[in-house]
Amino acid sequence: MAQKDYAAAIDLYTQALALHPRNAVFLSNRAAAHSAAKDHASARIDAEAAVAIDPSYTKAWSRLGLARFALGDPKGAMEAYQKGIEYEGNGGSDAMKKGYETAKRRVEELEADDNVASSRGGPGAGAGAGAGGMPDFSNLASMFGGGGAGGGGGGMPDLSSIMSNPMFASMAQNLMSNPDLMNNLMSNPRLRDMANQFSSGGGMPDLGSLMSDPNIAEMARNMMGGGGAGGAPGSGGAGR
Secondary structure (H helix, E strand, O other): OOOOOHHHHHHHHHHHHHHOOOOHHHHHHHHHHHHHOOOHHHHHHHHHHHHHHOOOOHHHHHHHHHHHHHOOOHHHHHHHHHHHHHHHOOOOOHHHHHHHHHHHHHHHHHHHHHHHHHHHHOOOOOOOOOOOOOOOOHHHHHHOOOOOOOOOOOOOOOHHHHHOOHHHHHHHHHHHHOHHHHHHHHHOHHHHHHHHHHHHHHOOOOHHHHOOOHHHHHHHHHHOOOOHHHOOOOOOOOOO
């Protein structure tokens, strides 16, 4: 380890563990060698085995915290460092407390990012379809000839511009709470014909003519919230 020959160190710790499989120190030291070699997944496995064998061996908690943090699990890292602080006693060592505070700051940063995303587009904005996130518009975009990123070339208009319109934002909110609306939208034969015409170079459809179809108009009303101007939100009983 001192010579930074981490592969040789890992090999020697592995030989030691073949003789003493439940030695928490060997496991913890091999975890440190794995981390130094940037193999954080193996480091986490060894460190978790070490703390399971001897929870009082605090170096193993520190190495577990480092591995979890490097693997993008700052909350898990916080828990490992907290355990290390508890077993060290007297408020913990400076190194353990520094690890805990670093992981805690990262957790707070991620939570702040989530809050910003939620305030801009509702729960789970940008997360993709399902789990309460924005619906997946890829199928809808394909109906209009593909192209979700920018206008031009016969592709889908810029979705960011569309979603800045309050009407379309309201429609998206309702699609999030009632995925059946998207299924109905995609199965409408007139919309399918319109999509085929558009993808064949026929240009943007006449939305006024489209809305004269009572079935499509009804779907649009549902996407806008249904029930008109006095309806109570959610009164339609959409399940979750």
